[in-house]
Amino acid sequence: MALIVQKFGGSSVADAESIKRVAKRIVDTRRAGNDVVVAVSAMGDTTDELLDLSRAVAPSPAPRELDMLLSSGERISMALLAMTIHSLGYEARSFTGSQAGMITTADHGSARIVDVTPVRLREALDDGAIVIVAGFQGFNRDTRDITTLGRGGSDTTAVALAAALDADVCEIYSDVDGIFTCDPRVVPLSRKLEVISAEEMLELAANGAKVLYIRAVEYARRHKVLIHARSTFTSNEGTYVLGEGMADPRLAKGEDMSDVIGKEEPVVAGVAIDRSQAKITVVGVPDVPGSAAAIFTRVSKSGANIDMIVQNVQSASPGHTDISFTLPKEQAPEVAKLLQAEHTELGFQSLVHDDQIGKLSVVGAGMRSHSGVSLTLFDALSSNGINIEMISTSEIRISVVLGDTDLDKAARAVHTAYGLDGDVEATVYAGTGR
């Protein structure tokens, strides 16, 4: 008998009909002879509606109370899901984050899991019950207060439960079939990956891919949890995310691995695109030590999340240099204003704020052993007449910033150039991938 952890997001439990569909899916897993533990998010837009309510009564809500408020959303969905399973004739018990032993730091709104003590979950499993746990929430031992884990928290809940219960697999359900080589809405010939390494998944997620959250993948890698990203709407196999040293599940299933390994695996796992960033260029900064530091000290004080930084060797004006950086679009106006206000102290000539950009990243663990991977990228872009504005690289990733109108064309060209195209067009769902 296997122990399977399943995670269902808000769109999978948005209304009574969706909840019934999910309940049937859970019961099918149980009927197949597995123990099942489910982490569930709040229904549909519940969390946003609760946030709206809180803003209507308090401009900046007390963090402890905001967590108390938001954590009620998962209690609703988990109780409904448990009673639906019950009505299908299976024993099911729901547990809040604190009942499930999800112990976190006291950082309200972005708490981290420090320990999981699933005593009550084990009891329920021993009693033959299906276990439903509220995603996204935990509690702090010192303050005895309820906390929430922040964005993507339910994925993290699922992975942490899988780790604590030593589950065989953690299935993360969404409205897409798995991890694709690129976003099928942009690149129709995107292929679903059967497996992807955790490190590649992390790079893709950090650079715009939306199917899995970074924190959940990191937690899974650290605790050797096998993630299976798959669709709520089909019974197709999705994509397995493999940490280092973890067995390929296709092997475990007795497939002939020569089929798997024998294939000419592409060097690149996938292409991620990201339209959420803006670029600020500080033109004509005095080319002396400390100039860049002075600028980024200011920027970091504003709390902005800088992604890429590029400094030109030579500005148009001798003795000066230009510094460009990217950051989330919504943070850019504030940062531009802040730098402009210290224009004189920082000694630069002008500031250019551009939010008509897009970032394209090529990710592949094979880059470590294959040289010339970046050449394919630059060739594909230049032969399509696409201009590169910025470049940055990591060990297994190359990212370029382009004009946003070039982004889709660039993604298709690069996808083809790396041999990622599938034979048929991928099915595109109306959803967002979450």
Add this chain to the structure above:
Amino acid sequence: MALIVQKFGGSSVADAESIKRVAKRIVDTRRAGNDVVVAVSAMGDTTDELLDLSRAVAPSPAPRELDMLLSSGERISMALLAMTIHSLGYEARSFTGSQAGMITTADHGSARIVDVTPVRLREALDDGAIVIVAGFQGFNRDTRDITTLGRGGSDTTAVALAAALDADVCEIYSDVDGIFTCDPRVVPLSRKLEVISAEEMLELAANGAKVLYIRAVEYARRHKVLIHARSTFTSNEGTYVLGEGMADPRLAKGEDMSDVIGKEEPVVAGVAIDRSQAKITVVGVPDVPGSAAAIFTRVSKSGANIDMIVQNVQSASPGHTDISFTLPKEQAPEVAKLLQAEHTELGFQSLVHDDQIGKLSVVGAGMRSHSGVSLTLFDALSSNGINIEMISTSEIRISVVLGDTDLDKAARAVHTAYGLDGDVEATVYAGTGR
């Protein structure tokens, strides 16, 4: 410094504006130098909406999960209320039923409070915080599960908190000014009572008065908690409910009690009316020992709540008797069907099911010492041409069943006959009194 417990129902916190108004009221109480503990219900129709959701997924929801679901409603309202108070510059902390130490039996949906261990509430009060507690909910120590207290549960929560914290008063807010001598929508000259005894309040509540719930009043009487029923919309004094041996708060305020006591206090405290019942008459039951028992054994097995029972000495048919009883309207068809099905075994002649009835009750502790109290009732009804269908009495109450079209006229006549009429018409609110 006094400790005041305040209870606000769902209609008092139905939306952001209402929550802000309640928050201001709480802050005013705190600013006046009191410690404040608040019990709050779920917002407006939240509980009904959650019930609808549960019915949409499960025809008869598992009780444990239903309690988990319903208890989320108060978490939303209490967190919103706490953050609103916070934004007004006062420290406030919200606590769930289990965090507040509200320990109950394990009867989901109708749990009874067995102990209150308000350790965290005392800590919060010692820190100078206003304490907000989720009404209607608790938890069971053995199962460690969340429970709900059933109808009127938030009133009981407030009274139980007042008892456990030894509060000076438990203020129960609603959209009416207090306890009236009758429903002002029916009897315009109804007067607000300054005080009422707990035993009178219990009789009124049990017979149709809707301002306070029976369980809360019983709990208050047993634990000597002073209840003050008052309005969310005015700062007027409402009605104090006094248990035996409790000091009249008007005395404590240094009023000249000769004013209070010197008044010719009416023998009767108030008149309650109730349109929720139906009457079933079993005609021609064999007048032998055991006939009535056979009938009521059947009825009680159906779970129906019988209120009044009347048996005629002589039926139209010799050697037979007629038995009438009242029960909630919604239970009557089921019970009538059940008796009809056992028609032969029970040996009666026919069955009359009448849901066009109303019950009028006159309640007054003074009935104990005053004779002839019932005469006033019968005179008032007969001089208005109103026919009495059934009569029942307790030590401090007389109830009569009338045709429902006579009920309002009867209430006005009886109210006048007992000298209860005020000098001016009472203000009638759109609300229901809760």
